[in-house]
Amino acid sequence: VFVLYVAVHGVTNKDDGNYYYLPVNFRYTSDKAVAKQAMSNEFFQENLSKIKAQKSLVLLDTCNSGAFSNIRTRGIEEKTAVARLVKATGRATLMASSRDQVALEGHKGHGVFTWSLLEAMKGKGYGADNKLTINDLADYVENTLPELTFQKYGYEQVPQRSLQGMNFPLGLR
Secondary structure, eight states, X not given: XXXXXXXXXXXXXXXXXXXXXXXXXXXXXXXXXXXXHSEEHHHHHHHHTTOOOSSEEEEEOSTTGGGGGTOOOSSHHHHHHHHHHHHXXXXXXXXXXXXXXXXXXXXXXXXXXXXXXHHIIIIITOOTTSEEEHHHHHHHHHHHHHHHHHHHHSOOOXXXXXXXXXXXXXXXX
């Protein structure tokens, strides 16, 4: 089992259109600094494709995380883009927001996406079978995140998901 959780700043570079994850020591001097100092989605996807685990989940809590897979809308184009991501990385993927959305911070000491993940793992996302599967986790986040962000911030943050392959348990009660 392989689970990767990433919670960092993310941006789409104006110069090359690629999505980048900004490390803690990143210092903005120009858009060129982004390409030099940050991790691109291409680098990320290339390295994820080397992981040989059969059961995998990638969790991305970053602004514009939908840009990781070039997600632009909530329609068929979005589903096709997410399918490309999963095919490229071989991973089920949950993303905090669409390509054009911020991932809101400051909810009980966490980003709202991360808080939703934690609440699911604490028990609220478990199914009747006392298991928390990746599908249960995705359902919980998808059902709680937009409503919570709208109630608290007046802004509906919409998580993105693509769950392919085996629906395996992440937790048991």
